[in-house]
Amino acid sequence: MFYHFFYFPLGTEDQNRSRPWVTWGLLAAMVGVHLYLRFVSPESVPSWVLRTDAPYLSQALTACFVHGNWFHLITNLLFLWTFGPALEDRVGALAFLGFYLAGGLVAMGCQVEAIQFFRPEAPPIGVLGASGSVAAVLGLFWVRCSFLRIRVGHATMALIQGVTKAGITPIPGWLLCLGWVLTQVIYTLITESHGSGGTAYWAHLGGLVFGLLLGFVTPLYRQGRREKVLWRARRFLVQGKFHRSLDQTESYCHRYGLDGDALRIQARSLQLLGMAGEAESAYAKAFEVSMREGDWDEALAIEQECSRMKPPPAVDVRLLFALAEELEAEGEVMDALRLFERAGNTPGMLMVSVKAFERAGDLACFSLGDLDRAASLYLEAATQLETADEPVVSSDERIRTLRRRSVECRRRLEKATTNMLPAT
Structure with missing residues (x-):
């Protein structure tokens, strides 16, 4: 033969x-x-x-x-x-x-x-x-x-x-x-x-x-042994063996310390096991760890996964703002704008939320040319200051500035719309 x-x-x-x-x-x-x-x-x-x-x-x-x-x-x-x-x-x-x-x-x-x-x-x-x-x-x-x-x-x-x-x-x-x-x-x-x-x-x-x-x-050998545990956890997750995946991630974190990737796999396992509260905590911790390590790609992936949950897990608004700044510096305007908006809508820290809406408005206005969206974001920042439970120093001047920016965006938008209309 x-x-x-x-x-x-x-x-x-x-x-x-x-x-x-x-x-x-x-x-x-x-x-x-x-x-x-x-x-x-x-x-x-x-x-x-x-x-x-x-x-x-x-x-x-x-x-x-x-x-x-x-x-x-x-x-x-x-x-x-x-x-x-x-x-x-x-x-x-x-x-x-x-x-x-x-x-x-x-x-x-x-x-x-x-x-x-x-x-x-x-x-x-x-x-x-x-x-x-x-x-x-x-x-x-x-x-x-x-x-x-x-x-x-x-x-x-x-x-x-x-x-x-x-x-x-x-x-x-x-x-x-x-x-x-x-x-x-x-x-x-x-x-x-x-x-x-x-x-x-x-x-x-x-x-x-x-x-x-x-x-x-x-150190490559030790790094390989460490990553091997995560891949084993991923495979168990794909195979529907959620408890075994959870065991692998817990063992990993116990042996090597908290890791954003491991915590994200753990959060997925908890979510699929119907443990919503524990899953939200794991997602929030994963985001925090990734930000602390400066792993912006991993942090963004975790945030995107969280944003698809209803309701999304609560994360530190300051970390959202910091990630948005990093993405803006890297030229990722759309992701930065979305994160600034999410930071603005996250309760807990008024001035961070106001600043986030203002930065989102700047991106929408100057980077994207979306004047309608920019006007709404500036107005939202002003509204948050106006409706604050406690008085804020120099808030009146800041409110006037934000409202003026919103009005200017509306005027520019109306002017652009008028110029586009056909002559009669």
Whole structure:
């Protein structure tokens, strides 16, 4: 029976919080170099490739972007596209770039040393390909993100029997990494036993070991174990095992301290278990913790989730105001406006609410040009001061200013509307 089996990764289940610009740049660089050397300047390939008899650092680096054929290139593109974004999101763009390039240099060095040690009589050859760098990424992924599931495309073809099967199956990241490692070890042993082979398996293993070691000697291993608990809680939540999800988040908070993401998962579990009061408290605490840690993206996600609840959980109006200011500074005008309005409608702190409505009015007027909305927001701020239970210092002047702004917005709106009317 003759058959062929192929598998290839198609991404992870992770939803990155930032765009993987470095990963995309590396992918583009590999494609660009391949096209350049294949169609524009094929005669310059030797100057890009690392030679075992004269290994130069510069060529060790450039060789990481050179590929022998399209299959070689596409395979490395798929693996980097699958494993790179999750790592880049967790270690940072610059750190990921440095690690990727260092992994490639280490892998190239391992291949050269292995050839000189095991086959010193072999003629000089060229070493090329991003496989060593990708193997380093795989090793670090195994340490930091092994809890993620990988979407794996697979195809089985037995053409003589007329059998062809294909599909996509999610498998644990650690299992795919383990399978890849075993494959590399087997092929390395076969290659060395026959004294031949056109694949740099020692570069693969060298890059892999580099990634593993770097993961274990840095905080990345502990960070991975910590995040693994959260992913287990998420999966229990999706599977409808709310009590088990709740147990995981409680264990996480007890072991590592309060965390916005963990508290949000906990709040969802409590809500689905019908424990509305506890869920509201968990959401409010999650928002507070995320704001205290300066995790604006997480805080915004929690606030958006809270705003969909009826009624939304009560949160500290000062934190809402602070988040709105951060979003305004980042240019997220619509989210900032919505949060200023929510802060204004949150009872408890009169002057913060008044200031929030005023800031919302400024955004509506000057950033969005929504004069009708701005007029209403300025008027609401003035009304809150007028109806305050206790007198406020200099409130009369502030009320006049806010009302004047509201009137000015109305006048500008009426003038703009009049100018748009057709002449009779």
